[in-house]
Amino acid sequence: MIPVLIPVLTTDRLTLRAPRIEDFAAYAGFRASPRTVTVGGPFNEREAFQQLCAILGHWHLRGFGRWMIADRDTDAPMGIVGLYYPEGWPEPELAWSVFDGAEGKGIAYEAALAARAHAYDALHMPPLASLVDPSNARSVALARRMGCTPEGTYDHPDHGTLHIWRHSKEERPS
Amino acid sequence: MSEMIHTRRLILRRPAPCDWEAARAFSMSERSAGLGGPHTLGKSWRTFASELGHWEIFGYGMWAVTLRGEDTAIGLVGPWTPPDWPETEIGWMILADDLEGTGIATEAAKAAITHAWDVLKWDTIVNYIAPGNTRSIRLAEKLGAVLDPDAPQPKPDEHTLVYRHTKPEAEA
Secondary structure (H helix, E strand, C coil): CCCCCCCCEEEECCEEEECCCCHHHHHHHHHHCHHHHCCCCCCCHHHHHHHHHHHHHHHHHHHEEEEEEECCCCEEEEEEEEEECCCCCCEEEEEEEEECCCCCCCHHHHHHHHHHHHHHHHCCCCCCCEEEECCCHHHHHHHHHCEEEEEEEEEEECCEEEEEEECCCCCCCC | CCCEEEEECEECCCCCCCHHHHHHHHHHHHHHHHHHHCCCCHHHHHHHHHHHHHHHHHHCCEEEEEECCCCCEEEEEECCCCCCCCEEEEEEEECCCCCCCCCHHHHHHHHHHHHHCCCCCCCCEEEECCCCCCCHHHHHCCCCEEECCCCCCCCCCCCCEEEEECCCCCCC
């Protein structure tokens, strides 16, 4: 079997690359934090390990997926961004999260723009959705900054009611 | 690294997206009770994705077990190695429900264990089994593993039975 080639994207400050086991401590720390409450967390290390592996397996099952956001200079892991489409999701979602310490620097914005451009340019996807918990003010602000418009709600079986933010294909910040 | 093992009756290969249906049917049924199931569709999918991803991360992982001449996965058996676990584990999920008494699970697990000693060069092999999972306990004992009550526990929040395998003497 030929391993899935996970493309590497680069931006001014970031590398978007396949997650590696060296990222596990940072990833598990984030998954164990209260910030994952809106997606069923906090998660213990056992769950976080399975989730990290599942990020890789998602690429095999769908042909696309999520990247580790890494510092372009140091390669330090800073968050997760990309297309998320597990069973039970209404459509492929542009999803993002940044780890503690990487917030408030426009990291998620820069990474999400690159992931969105890849979805449109390389995968030719239709206008993407992002599912955001309305209590997650930072994500709501990022959806707005990316030019998304609200488009109703989705009742997720596990995560409750999420707001759908629709990305435009036209609005492409340079 | 090798991505296939042949035994008398079986082929163990790297799991692939085509194994999803077999994994889903198992995970959403009562047969996954020993692993915390039955699970929802979403949880089942994410668990299966993690089996595929483990290979991507480590270059090894749980093998899809197939009968020679067929390509349907009837089991998953092999390494599962979270970095925070105290020892390297060989785990298994028997996906098909009609293997009882055939020795297939034993044959598959033996092959995965031999591969872990000889190819992965592991120093220890354990099976982590939930108390009460009698089918898994039977299989571990059939494979010659012995309950090690003093072994370090992998899960801080729940007691796990640790069955330990003995490394064969190195052959000259």
